[in-house]
Amino acid sequence: MDAIIPLLLLVLFVPLFLSFRKQRRQYSQLQQLQSSLVVGDEVLTTSGLQGTIIALGEDTVDLEIAPGVVTTWVRPAVRERLEEPAEAVEDEDETVSDETALDERARDEADRR
Numbered sequence: 800m801d802a803i804i805p806l807l808l809l810v811l812f813v814p815l816f817l818s819f820r821k822q823r824r825q826y827s828q829l830q831q832l833q834s835s836l837v838v839g840d841e842v843l844t845t846s847g848l849q850g851t852i853i854a855l856g857e858d859t860v861d862l863e864i865a866p867g868v869v870t871t872w873v874r875p876a877v878r879e880r881l882e883e884p885a886e887a888v889e890d891e892d893e894t895v896s897d898e899t900a901l902d903e904r905a906r907d908e909a910d911r912r
Contacts, residue, residue: 842862
């Protein structure tokens with residue numbers, strides 16, 4: 800019976816400790832992102848607004864959300880940097896070349912018949 804209390808405490812506090820570590824790691828990654836922002840980055844705010852950084856202040860970020868429309872945000876409102884992965888562009892090129900190869904094979908098959 801005496802062993803149940805320490806086990807119960809362990810079962811309760813281990814998930815809390817792990818959750819705290821995860822939140823702290825996410826917070827440090829977010830701080831690192833916000834300090835590494837540069838003019839020209841496309842970003843997403845916490846409210847879901849996408850824009851391009853056109854000016855940076857010490858505590859603020861000016862985002863162009865449409866041509867000629869500039870809004871000012873506090874840095875913590877920037878949630879993530881939007882990047883088009885280079886792999887996506889390469890995959891599109893490979894898909895086109897794969898489709899071309901399939902079309903050529905189909906024509907060769909048709910010519911043989």
